[in-house]
Amino acid sequence: MIELTVRYFASLRDAAGIESETWQTHAHGLRALYEELAARHGFVWTPAHLRVAVDGDFAGWDDAPRAGSEVAFIPPVSGG
Amino acid sequence: MTRFSISESAIEIAPLRAALLDARAGAFASFEGWVRDHNDGQPVRGLRYEAYVALAEKEGERILAEALERFAALDARCVHRVGDLAIGEMAVWVGVSAGHRDGAFAACRWIIDEVKARVPIWKHEHYVSGDAGWLHPTPPPPA
Numbered sequence: 001m002i003e004l005t006v007r008y009f010a011s012l013r014d015a016a017g018i019e020s021e022t023w024q025t026h027a028h029g030l031r032a033l034y035e036e037l038a039a040r041h042g043f044v045w046t047p048a049h050l051r052v053a054v055d056g057d058f059a060g061w062d063d064a065p066r067a068g069s070e071v072a073f074i075p076p077v078s079g080g
Numbered sequence: 081m082t083r084f085s086i087s088e089s090a091i092e093i094a095p096l097r098a099a100l101l102d103a104r105a106g107a108f109a110s111f112e113g114w115v116r117d118h119n120d121g122q123p124v125r126g127l128r129y130e131a132y133v134a135l136a137e138k139e140g141e142r143i144l145a146e147a148l149e150r151f152a153a154l155d156a157r158c159v160h161r162v163g164d165l166a167i168g169e170m171a172v173w174v175g176v177s178a179g180h181r182d183g184a185f186a187a188c189r190w191i192i193d194e195v196k197a198r199v200p201i202w203k204h205e206h207y208v209s210g211d212a213g214w215l216h217p218t219p220p221p222p223a
Contacts, residue, residue, distance in 0.1 A: 009132055010202035011214040044220045053200075056134035072132055072200075078215040079129065079160055079201030080113050080172050080192060 002067035084140030105177040109184035113172040123208035152183035
């Protein structure tokens, strides 16, 4: 079991109703972590539509969650 | 070198352009993205941009560094607004200096396209109808 911080942006934040949370997980990969949180918050996005970042850098869905890290799920961007 | 930044206040062009002045430059191209009063047929009252600032600044820097490797450009800058913007306000500014116009135009075009595709910034539109919503180029699947 590790503890990390999760941040939500744009429509994911609206769906979660919070900007961030501390989360304890047994997930072996960031994909499994997302599935846990999607079930908790009712997210409709699948990982195929999102990117994931750890501590301010893009990461891979198969990367292992690290204790104390900040994980962010990135919905399709719409700047410009 | 900080070439890309996120700004919570109105973008000031003069210092950005001044930073690109270079005796080797024979060309300068810039792009401004403005808030327009409609999107997909819906009248828009205004909008808000939100960014994951730490990642947006890193990815923006990477885009500008890549542009200088890919194109015959001397230097480049980009600033993207966050916060509440009214119709007509500048949302993004890109400027490129180059020896010749081809490099300046090509790099400027490439930078704005990459910024729109890669930098974690999201647009929240407020419609005249009273509705509001996040713009995601790929809509979420039906729940």
